Amino acid sequence: MVQIYDVVIIGAGPAGLSAAIYASMADLEVIVIDKNCTPGGHIQNEQEIKDFPGFPSIEGGELTSMLRDHAEFAGATFIKDEILSIDSEDPIKSIKSRRNEYSCRGLIIASGTVKQGDTIKASTAYINGVPDTDDNGFVIAGEDCRSSVKNVYAAGSARTKTLNKIV
Secondary structure: OOOEEEEEEEOOOHHHHHHHHHHHHOOOOEEEEEOOOOOOHHHHHOOOEEEEOOEEEEOHHHHHHHHHHHHHHHOOEEEEOOEEEEEOOOOOEEEEEOOOEEEEEEEEEOOOEEEEOOEEEEOOHHHOOOOOEOOOOOEOOOOOOEOOOOOEEEOHHHEOOOOOOOO
């Protein structure tokens, strides 16, 4: 019998880790799947992160390690695996990876970005068009992070955003 998780989060960067903390604190059964399983995404290599809430200055690796520790303390489980495809149209979502198949009621895509030449693209090749993505693979999602598919959300740099500069 296949285990059905409440929430599967793809990606262990700051967005995925934050989602894991809050979903786990809501007593949901949460797994975080990341191909590296090293927390932090791109910011883990930053020498200094300034003005993150609670930290006037902190090294990126230290911050992301603390976020992962918090998510684990809240109850999230971390799995090192690479996602190959998702089937998100049914009420129970199916995620296929190199090592396993996972099922869940809710899916959060927080897999970050990759640089391809001069272009930044979302790390979402496994989506195959469902939910809707733009030409660079970013999940089309509103400010509430909802995608075009029920119970599938996109967080962090994996989703489209409108950015405003406040001066």
